[in-house]
Amino acid sequence: LPSFVYGLPEWNREALKSAKRIANPGCFATGLQLALLPLADLDLKHIAITGATGSSGSGMAVSETTHQPTRANDFRAYKILKHQHEAEALQLMRSVGIGGVLSFVPHSAPIVRGIFVTVQLLDVPNARACFEKTYAKAPFVRLVEDTPRLVAVNGSNFVDIGVVTQGRATVILVALDNLGKGMASQAVQNMNLATGLGETDGLWHAATHPA
Template sequence: MVFDSVVIGAGGYGGGELLRLLMGHPNSGSIQAVSRSQGGKPVYTAHPGLKGFMDQAFHEAPDWAELAKSEHPVVFSAQAHGDLAQQLPDLEAAWAKAGIQDRVILVDFSGDFRLDDAGVFEKAYGKTHPCPEYFSKFVYACPEVNREAIRSAKRIANPGCFATALNLALLPLAKLEVSFVAVSAATGSSGSGVKPQSGTHHPERAQDYKAYKVLKHQHCSEVSRILADQGAKDFNFAFVPHSAPMVRGIFATVQFELPQGFDAHRLREHYQAFYKDAAFVRFAQESPRVAPVLGSNMAELAVQADGRSAVVMVAIDNLMKGMAGQALQNLNLALGLDERAGLKIAGRCP
């Protein structure tokens, strides 16, 4: 099987990481790297690491007639939040005209279709969703629990980077009696995107550490949604995200009181059993580390408990397991491929 792809928003960090992965995927065919701002320029001008590997120029717009020649057409949207939601009705019409609407697999990196309620979306993102009628067409693609739904999906909502780390830490607790969970997580500057901002400018961030969007980060809504889908009732968690002086990576710490009948040993066994079939989850003895997962699709977890207090820690690369790597993992599932295809990449450390 060979799939051909269009990557919309290929000029950003997530798009560049995806191009790198597609170049090494055994089933990847032609790739259209689309960027309105970079159109006509060589791809390596935005992604220098791809020079010598991908020497084509950015497309200003997708060529749907060309994609229609593929037996397995794929579209990745690596655009900013809100862009795909504005474009999707026109895109669906263009795909219908090209004869691929029912065949094309769309994988969205943004938060536009991770929720299933317009009111919840407006509260999370502070704006009205332009086409909530499309919510039901998307599968929220957390492969550790939604693998079977992803296998038949044509419209895939990739989880957020913070949400991925929180999902992995919290999902094993969904059906346990845990009343309150305190969550803190630190992320690198690449999570804010390629466009410079005061909060991600290197002199402002390199020797600083701060919290932001305290108790109101938009990813909380999608985490709450999947916890409820997995059977959680009255599950309360408080999330404090932090800006860390690093470029890539997320480290999340989850604290809660041990459920009745659990000790440290049983809690570790519970997590290990929950993820026994997870292709990209591994366990650390003491603490996960960010460096060994960078550049990989691996999530590293550790479970600790002392007395009644329990801690679960998660480390991921925000551009890989938190974005492009997980997107490719989800595509593999949707195409019926080995979900590890193109992702058998060890982390780089040191």
């Protein structure tokens, strides 16, 4: 395991350029980390996170709770406070100094693809500036006004992030394609870096199946 480089290009770009083995991040782990890593220098106390994912996040195997026809008109929480990607995300976040109590509640949404993460924080000064600085040279991270939308990222390697502050409260909103930036296209991005290709090579064209 020590020989593997964690495949989050926005954080490990230089290490990935010489990587021989890459551990590609999970879909929710990608969203959680991109939402919080820009705030690594701040003293975060309590990090409340909710996330929603589509049926394709459960893979090809059919079950009562993951089969699209049975969840098409439903919305529910699952693996409350014990989703496997929480531990994955925490490993990197703790290593860069993000402390505090993290609670993550994932939800099964009546959609096929896409992940939407909402992070609620208190007393985070100049939050948007932290994101602008961190992702200034990240080709696939886009900062948006107000809320991102899944229709703008599905089928792509883009991650759209909104940062909204009012009074003491700050909300970070992240939208990404679980099959793209949350899986396959992020693997291509990592491969590009490791093999000396352009980081964005082959990643400008949308993959639209399943819809």
